[in-house]
Amino acid sequence: MALIVQKYGGTSVGSTDRIRNVAKRVARWKAQGHDIVVVPSAMSGETNRLIALAKEISPQPDPRELDVVASTGEQVTIGLLSMALQEEGLKAKSYTGPQVRVLTDSTFTKARILSIDDERLRRDLQAGYVVVVAGFQGADEAGNITTLGRGGSDTSAVALAAALKADECQIYTDVDGVYTTDPRVEPEARKLNSITFEEMLEMASLGSKVLQIRSVEFAGKYKVKLRVLSSFQDEGEGTLITVEEKNPMEQPIISGIAFNRDEAKVTILGVPDRPGIACQILEAVAEANIDVDIIIQNISHDGTTDFSFTVARVELPKTLRILDTVKGQINAREVLSDNKICKVSAVGVGMRSHPGVASRMFRALAEEGINIQMISTSEIKISVIIDEKYLELAVRVLHKAFGLSESAER
Amino acid sequence: MALIVQKYGGTSVGSTDRIRNVAKRVARWKAQGHDIVVVPSAMSGETNRLIALAKEISPQPDPRELDVVASTGEQVTIGLLSMALQEEGLKAKSYTGPQVRVLTDSTFTKARILSIDDERLRRDLQAGYVVVVAGFQGADEAGNITTLGRGGSDTSAVALAAALKADECQIYTDVDGVYTTDPRVEPEARKLNSITFEEMLEMASLGSKVLQIRSVEFAGKYKVKLRVLSSFQDEGEGTLITVEEKNPMEQPIISGIAFNRDEAKVTILGVPDRPGIACQILEAVAEANIDVDIIIQNISHDGTTDFSFTVARVELPKTLRILDTVKGQINAREVLSDNKICKVSAVGVGMRSHPGVASRMFRALAEEGINIQMISTSEIKISVIIDEKYLELAVRVLHKAFGLSESAER
Numbered sequence: 001m002a003l004i005v006q007k008y009g010g011t012s013v014g015s016t017d018r019i020r021n022v023a024k025r026v027a028r029w030k031a032q033g034h035d036i037v038v039v040p041s042a043m044s045g046e047t048n049r050l051i052a053l054a055k056e057i058s059p060q061p062d063p064r065e066l067d068v069v070a071s072t073g074e075q076v077t078i079g080l081l082s083m084a085l086q087e088e089g090l091k092a093k094s095y096t097g098p099q100v101r102v103l104t105d106s107t108f109t110k111a112r113i114l115s116i117d118d119e120r121l122r123r124d125l126q127a128g129y130v131v132v133v134a135g136f137q138g139a140d141e142a143g144n145i146t147t148l149g150r151g152g153s154d155t156s157a158v159a160l161a162a163a164l165k166a167d168e169c170q171i172y173t174d175v176d177g178v179y180t181t182d183p184r185v186e187p188e189a190r191k192l193n194s195i196t197f198e199e200m201l202e203m204a205s206l207g208s209k210v211l212q213i214r215s216v217e218f219a220g221k222y223k224v225k226l227r228v229l230s231s232f233q234d235e236g237e238g239t240l241i242t243v244e245e246k247n248p249m250e251q252p253i254i255s256g257i258a259f260n261r262d263e264a265k266v267t268i269l270g271v272p273d274r275p276g277i278a279c280q281i282l283e284a285v286a287e288a289n290i291d292v293d294i295i296i297q298n299i300s301h302d303g304t305t306d307f308s309f310t311v312a313r314v315e316l317p318k319t320l321r322i323l324d325t326v327k328g329q330i331n332a333r334e335v336l337s338d339n340k341i342c343k344v345s346a347v348g349v350g351m352r353s354h355p356g357v358a359s360r361m362f363r364a365l366a367e368e369g370i371n372i373q374m375i376s377t378s379e380i381k382i383s384v385i386i387d388e389k390y391l392e393l394a395v396r397v398l399h400k401a402f403g404l405s406e407s408a409e410r
Numbered sequence: 411m412a413l414i415v416q417k418y419g420g421t422s423v424g425s426t427d428r429i430r431n432v433a434k435r436v437a438r439w440k441a442q443g444h445d446i447v448v449v450p451s452a453m454s455g456e457t458n459r460l461i462a463l464a465k466e467i468s469p470q471p472d473p474r475e476l477d478v479v480a481s482t483g484e485q486v487t488i489g490l491l492s493m494a495l496q497e498e499g500l501k502a503k504s505y506t507g508p509q510v511r512v513l514t515d516s517t518f519t520k521a522r523i524l525s526i527d528d529e530r531l532r533r534d535l536q537a538g539y540v541v542v543v544a545g546f547q548g549a550d551e552a553g554n555i556t557t558l559g560r561g562g563s564d565t566s567a568v569a570l571a572a573a574l575k576a577d578e579c580q581i582y583t584d585v586d587g588v589y590t591t592d593p594r595v596e597p598e599a600r601k602l603n604s605i606t607f608e609e610m611l612e613m614a615s616l617g618s619k620v621l622q623i624r625s626v627e628f629a630g631k632y633k634v635k636l637r638v639l640s641s642f643q644d645e646g647e648g649t650l651i652t653v654e655e656k657n658p659m660e661q662p663i664i665s666g667i668a669f670n671r672d673e674a675k676v677t678i679l680g681v682p683d684r685p686g687i688a689c690q691i692l693e694a695v696a697e698a699n700i701d702v703d704i705i706i707q708n709i710s711h712d713g714t715t716d717f718s719f720t721v722a723r724v725e726l727p728k729t730l731r732i733l734d735t736v737k738g739q740i741n742a743r744e745v746l747s748d749n750k751i752c753k754v755s756a757v758g759v760g761m762r763s764h765p766g767v768a769s770r771m772f773r774a775l776a777e778e779g780i781n782i783q784m785i786s787t788s789e790i791k792i793s794v795i796i797d798e799k800y801l802e803l804a805v806r807v808l809h810k811a812f813g814l815s816e817s818a819e820r
Contacts, residue, residue: 019467056426057494058494062493065502068485068504069489072486075485079477080464082472084468086472087468094474094475
């Protein structure tokens, strides 16, 4: 008998029929003797509908009031799901975030969880209830309603699992696990039985949007056993996201190939190579709330250097306007940009103990005539920026080069 | 400068445009230097949508969970209205019932307000905020979300006005006040400038559904000055519902003619006239949750009497099934029923000091050949049950007989 926190995404509770299916699934787990806490999202489309209403009233709605409105989506689901569980013959009880209470800071629309009072939930679990807690929301010290931002229900579930010291936190979604790469690009992509938190973070930030990054960080920090599962299949173990790395000898070198086609590349040529110059460029960009991804600066020639970085493609025009000003200030020669690029990355904790991963990656790309424009590496990831048109080819080539299709599941 | 509680019904906040209009109206009151607390209902149709969702899941939803779901309607409105007030340049802040806190008993779906903590609201009002409080909802001692039942937002507003000792509680609705009778039946019906609580109670319970009965009782009990106004007109003083009666000499005899066509009549013939018999009949009906309106029992002949009462027309078949059993138990002769009836009532505190009201009423009906089937009277009301086909005629005849059209407004 275990204590399990199950999180169901918006698609999984997108209609009353689907809510009924979730209730049946919970009932099966309960029948096996487990204690269950369920964290549902809002019904799919509901949060967008509520935010659209708010924007009709005010183009930039007051964040406190926006949270009052947006948090109702999850509140509807917890009530409906509790009713559905009762229809399955279970005892069930719902709680909003403020009721639990999930204490957060006061950063409306993207609050952070500070603590969770688990007393009431434990009492209900002991009394045999399935406890249904609204994801995405909490209340600050003064009792104001807060929300955790998009995808915040994942974070709610992980935080509840940590507070309750749950045996496992299961994230039910519309995919059946984490794959070696996107199966729409590489049909031979294989579901991973397990992946480490670090790898998951790299995969998630690279565009495999299975889990919200913050929830993975949270799970890693509090050692919560996290599992991604499909809510539309009854079979399958999903993908377990683990803290422990396996024996390095058993460790595959690369766990997956991630990619992102929504980036654009900017290069400032002839930047005077003096201390503080990178900061001067990036601060101007950051002040405009533009997130920078890869940053590359190479050694200088003749006192100047070339400075490159990537931004989300939609931010390129705004970025170029800012750099036009910066260029004059720092006395740089020219600004170049390219939005026909993409990023492809090989991710794996195994590369720590295996040399030669980078060269194997570059050779595989070279053999297909794919030119590498930029390279960026971290402890467990190698990313390259290449021409957008080579994206699918590069993913398939690397998937094969690192033996991801044919290797045994781990 | 006054403290005013304004309640806006579902139609008044039925769209984002209408919410903007409410904000403009509040801004005008605020500009006159008043402190304003606003209590909006859910957007029209929203509560029905939420209850329908719940019924899709469960034909008889758990009341606690139903309240969790249903209370979200008002929560959306308070957030949207606060945003709209901010767009008008006002400081505004919303509170749910549990946040205030509006403490209720634990009778889910029809809870009663026990107390209201006014501290937070007073602090905000002093700081210049328009305070927006969700109607219809509260929380019990344990923090469970409760709702007050249909029309409960009126009660919320009156209770807030009482707790804050507000100078006036304004109920904005889609009519511009209380009329001497329904203008759709009698085009010469006239808006009343004032009406007493007692009259309003009789008018409301008789089918003039302007205000929820409980809110009127509440207002009377706590001496809250209550005013019914139109949210679609900028002019007009509406109708003031007062505690004080005017000088009896100025008092019109009758304030209005109310009617109800949704009733059915039941008569049990040959009921043995012994103590406890009425109770035996009505208890069986009450146990089936059927509300009885008028009850009439006349003197007995030869040890038996005839016992009549009216119920809502939709409850007639169920009532007859119950009486079929009761008839045998009490040894009555026969059960008769008629659902082609209606009730017409003359209401007015003036009848206390004016004799002859009943006879004037009966004469007016007789002159039109309208036969009276049942009569029931109270301190300030005379009701007759007549054939349904005479409803409009009877209303117009009585409206004229008591001089309601031509008399000066009071």
